[in-house]
Amino acid sequence: MKKIKLNKNGYLILKFSHIVLACTWIGGGVAALFLLIFRLDDGHAYGVLTAFQIIDLGIIVPANIGSLITGLLFSIATHWGFTKHRWIVLKYLINLIPAILGAVLFAPWLIRMMEIAETIGTDAALRQEFYALRNNFALLIAGQLLLLLVAVYLPLFKPGLGGTKSSRKLKRTATSV
Secondary structure, eight states: OOOOOOOHHHHHHHHHHHHHHHHHHHHHHHHHHHIIIIITTSSOHHHHHHHHHHHIIIIIHHHHHHHHHHHHHHHHHSTTTTTSBHHHHHHHHHHHHHHHHIIIIIHHHHHHHHHHHHHHGGGGGGSHHHHHHHHHHHHHHHHHHHHHHHHHHHHHHOOTTOBOHHHHHHHHHHHHO
16 A cells, blocks of 8 residues: 655644544543433433433544544554554554444443433433443443543553564564665
8 A cells, every 4th residue: 555645744733633533532431421420310311311422423423433534544644554563453443442332332222221211201310221221331431431541542652562473574574684
């Protein structure tokens, strides 16, 4: 695949965009977790869940997609590549896991919670199924936030994850010539 060349300003704009999207994603996750933990028990479950849905679809999902796109652009346009280093592969996994969990688990849980809240009204939070879904939701969002913090940490320190097997072999070949 042919690399795109970025000048210094293009690189800085891409880096800035990637960082802003990561901050937006984390902020949306914190806001969503706050709603689930501190506001869902006060008798306004349907309204709180609607706000949660707006944060999810309007902030978290676009930030997730934008982060993935800017990460792909980094891989294409810089020397980092896609699989040259394990920490980059890990960042891609961290980006994809929440997207997959969101589609497979979160969306059905949110729909079910909204159905319960719409049907039962102010006592929805007292229902065992609703309470269990809320707790599962909160735990997974907290886990995702921890993953996102790891994703922010990785490029800052590029911990001893080293390169992949193929990149180490390429490096050994280059130094022995």
